[in-house]
Amino acid sequence: MANLKEWIPLMLQGCGLTVKLFFIVILLSLPLGLAATFLYTGKNVVIRKIMGFYILIMRGTPLLLQVFFIYFGLPFVPKIGQYLTINDRFIAACTAYVLNYAAYFAEIFRGGLLSVDKGQYEAAKVLGMSESQTTFKIVLPQMIRISLPAVSNEAIILIKDTALVTAIGLADLLKVTNNIVNRTTNITAFIVAACFYLVMSYLLTVFFRNLEKKFAF
Amino acid sequence: MIEVRNIKKSFGDLEVLKDISFSVEKGDVVAILGPSGSGKSTMLRSLIELETVDAGEIIIEGDTLCSDGIYVPKKQRKKILDKMGMVFQHFNLFPHMNIKDNLLCACLCAKQAGKKELEKLASELLAKVDLSDKINAMPSQLSGGQKQRVAIARALMRQPDIMLFDEPTSALDPELTKEVLNVIKQLSEEKMTMLIVTHEIGFAVEAANKIIFLDEGHIAAMGSPEEALYNNDNERIKAFLEKVV
Numbered sequence: 001m002a003n004l005k006e007w008i009p010l011m012l013q014g015c016g017l018t019v020k021l022f023f024i025v026i027l028l029s030l031p032l033g034l035a036a037t038f039l040y041t042g043k044n045v046v047i048r049k050i051m052g053f054y055i056l057i058m059r060g061t062p063l064l065l066q067v068f069f070i071y072f073g074l075p076f077v078p079k080i081g082q083y084l085t086i087n088d089r090f091i092a093a094c095t096a097y098v099l100n101y102a103a104y105f106a107e108i109f110r111g112g113l114l115s116v117d118k119g120q121y122e123a124a125k126v127l128g129m130s131e132s133q134t135t136f137k138i139v140l141p142q143m144i145r146i147s148l149p150a151v152s153n154e155a156i157i158l159i160k161d162t163a164l165v166t167a168i169g170l171a172d173l174l175k176v177t178n179n180i181v182n183r184t185t186n187i188t189a190f191i192v193a194a195c196f197y198l199v200m201s202y203l204l205t206v207f208f209r210n211l212e213k214k215f216a217f
Numbered sequence: 218m219i220e221v222r223n224i225k226k227s228f229g230d231l232e233v234l235k236d237i238s239f240s241v242e243k244g245d246v247v248a249i250l251g252p253s254g255s256g257k258s259t260m261l262r263s264l265i266e267l268e269t270v271d272a273g274e275i276i277i278e279g280d281t282l283c284s285d286g287i288y289v290p291k292k293q294r295k296k297i298l299d300k301m302g303m304v305f306q307h308f309n310l311f312p313h314m315n316i317k318d319n320l321l322c323a324c325l326c327a328k329q330a331g332k333k334e335l336e337k338l339a340s341e342l343l344a345k346v347d348l349s350d351k352i353n354a355m356p357s358q359l360s361g362g363q364k365q366r367v368a369i370a371r372a373l374m375r376q377p378d379i380m381l382f383d384e385p386t387s388a389l390d391p392e393l394t395k396e397v398l399n400v401i402k403q404l405s406e407e408k409m410t411m412l413i414v415t416h417e418i419g420f421a422v423e424a425a426n427k428i429i430f431l432d433e434g435h436i437a438a439m440g441s442p443e444e445a446l447y448n449n450d451n452e453r454i455k456a457f458l459e460k461v462v
Contacts, residue, residue, distance in 0.1 A: 123309035126265055127323035127375060128299050137322060141313045217312045217355055 007180045007189060014176030015196055018162045021090070021172065022200075025097040025162075026155060032098065033105025040106060041113060051106070058103030064164050067096040071168050093165045097158075104154055112147035113139070145215045152208030156201050163197075173197070218243045218379065218410055219264065224273030225286075226259060233259045234270065235434040241379075241427075244408040248421030248442075251431035252457055257414045260431065261381050264412070265301050266294065277301070278378065299327075302372030306384040308364040310356040316343070316367055317352045320374050329375070342370040346400050362393030369400055380404065382413040398424070418461055422446070430454055 040051035058066070071092035074084040086092040116139050124134040163174040177193040219241040226234040233256045241247055249257045262268040264275060264282075272286040280297045281289060288294060311319050320339040321332075329335065343349050346366035356364055365385055372380060382401065386394040398420050405411060405424055415421055421428060421442065428445040430438040432453045438445040446458060 117309070119305060119307055119309035120311065122267055123305065123311070124323070125267065126298070126301070126303040127371070128295065129323050129326050133326045137326065138311055145313060215313070217357060 003184060004188075007184075008192070010176050010180065011173060011189065011192060011196065014171055014173040017090075017171060018159070018173045019200070021093065021097070021162045021165065022159050024094050025101055025158060028094075028098045029101035029105055030151070032102035034109055036102055036106035037109040037113060041110060055103045055106060058100050059107070063096070063100050063161060064167060066100055067093055067164060067168060070096045089165075089168050089170050093168065093170060097161070101154070101158060105151065108147050108150045108154065109143060111150070112143035112145075115146045116142050141215075145212075145217065148208060148212050148215065152204065152212075155204050155208065159200050159204060160197060218245070218278055219412075220274070220276035221264070222274040222276075224260075224263060224270040224275065226256075226263060226268060226270045233434050234263070237273070237431075237434075237436060239429055239436065239439060241410060241412065243378075243410055245410055245427055246405045246425045247412045247427045247429060248425035249412060249414045249429045249431065250416075250418065250421060250446075250457075251437070252453075254433075255431040256434045257431050258383050261383050261412060261414050265298055265303050265381055267303075299375065300377055301379045301381060302375055302377035303381040303383065304365070304368050304372055304385050306387050308356075308361070308368045308388075310364055310368060310371070312356050315353050315355050316348070316359075319356065319367060320371050323371075324374050327375075335374070338374060339370075342373050343367075345373075345403075346370045347396075360393060361389045362396045365389065365393075365397045366400055369397075369404075379410045379412070382411065382415070384414050384416065386415065386417060416461065418446075418458070430457075 036051055036054070039047050040055070042048065070086060071089060074086065075081045077084055086095060120138055120142065121134060124138045129138070162172060165172050166175040166178065169175070173193055173196055177189045180189040181187060221240065222238050224234055224237050225232070237256075237260060249261060251257050259268050263270050264277070266282070266288070269288065270283065270286055274284045275282040277297050278300055280293070282294065282297050283289065289297075311322065314322060317336075317339060320342065321335055324330065324335050324338075325332065330338075340349065340352065343352055346369060348363060348366055348370070351359060351363065351367070356367070359367065369380075369385075385401070386397050389397065394417070398417065401411070401413065401420075402424050413421070413425070425442060428438070428440065428442050429436055430445055430451075437451050437453055438449050446454060449455075
């Protein structure tokens with residue numbers, strides 16, 4: 001306990017990396033997931049098949065395996081491996097997380113899309129709206145509203161999933177905490193870290209609750 | 218104004234429209250009656266291309282929408298479809314927009330007129346359906362009857378020549394039905410051409426000058442209410458009237 005002052009700043013630094021990873025992943029994977037939904041539900045059969053395969057792989061294998069594959073595995077791909085190598089651990093982690101989370105968001109948005117009533121499309125059509133006007137003004141806003149609770153859930157999972165990057169040696173909150181516990185032979189740091197994660201999850205919950213209220217209809 | 222000749226439509230093996238022909242003149246109020254599953258809604262929806270027919274001809278205000286079941290190209294089609302407005306059983310208001318935006322959205326998308334002008338039209342039409350005070354409300358705050366009146370005002374915003382109503386009161390309580398029917402009656406007094414699929418026989422007889430009675434995809438009777446319903450020997454119509462009146 002005596003060294004609290006010494007290691008809290010270290011943990012805050014780790015927290016910084018966790019938060020940075022979180023924001024990069026969420027800001028990239030949400031629009032990517034949205035695009036994936038439209039490709040997956042679109043008219044082109046080949047693209048639909050490809051998206052189906054992508055989602056199957058991303059949801060069907062562990063995130064940690066994907067992180068390992070992108071950081072450790074890609075350089076060993078025969079012939080083209082040298083061009084695929086990502087030396088920066090942080091960028092490798094971001095890549096794996098974005099690909100993984102975009103797949104989950106794509107499925108969440110697809111669920112939202114399916115929940116938009118058929119009558120909405122018909123009303124837009126008989127009022128003379130074009131397909132793209134219908135998508136952007138009528139369908140998308142409703143789909144996003146319907147998806148919000150599930151997106152919120154996924155965001156909370158992400159903030160905790162960031163801890164997996166510890167496995168490729170990134171100094172995130174968990175890694176820093178684990179080092180401190182090893183050094184001090186005292187579990188206080190674990191409890192402090194748990195509180196940090198709790199606070200972050202709580203803030204996300206509040207943020208999404210407000211968003212839901214704002215877009216309620 | 219509307220010419221329908223020999224249209225046919227099947228859903229898989231089920232033939233829902235079997236060689237239907239009729240015509241509608243300007244200012245006509247046509248009530249489309251018949252038992253459930255007789256093809257009423259499908260026929261109405263075909264006119265505005267929510268269903269596509271397999272054969273036959275549809276001509277709206279002299280312009281061919283489809284002939285031999287082949288539809289004209291998109292641009293021409295849109296021009297023809299813009300002449301018609303439609304009101305649905307379940308209102309289909311846009312739930313994420315307030316009433317004003319529900320009325321304005323499509324008009325603004327189509328650049329029908331300037332925003333000021335459209336806002337003026339919106340408040341006029343809301344006054345007409347007696348909902349001026351709801352202009353900033355959300356659809357979820359309205360009763361069913363109010364929603365349907367907003368839906369009618371929204372359809373009128375596009376200034377159609379023909380209005381199609383697909384069971385406009387079937388989702389409403391009896392007490393709310395009346396307020397919607399009153400708006401439709403008011404439109405008929407203004408000589409709006411209308412086709413109304415309905416189960417309200419009393420209303421059909423009172424407001425319509427023409428009745429089309431469908432049965433199993435055929436027109437079983439057509440003409441003035443007296444001709445089509447009361448001076449008719451058709452057993453199906455007699456049975457239907459006995460059940461509903």
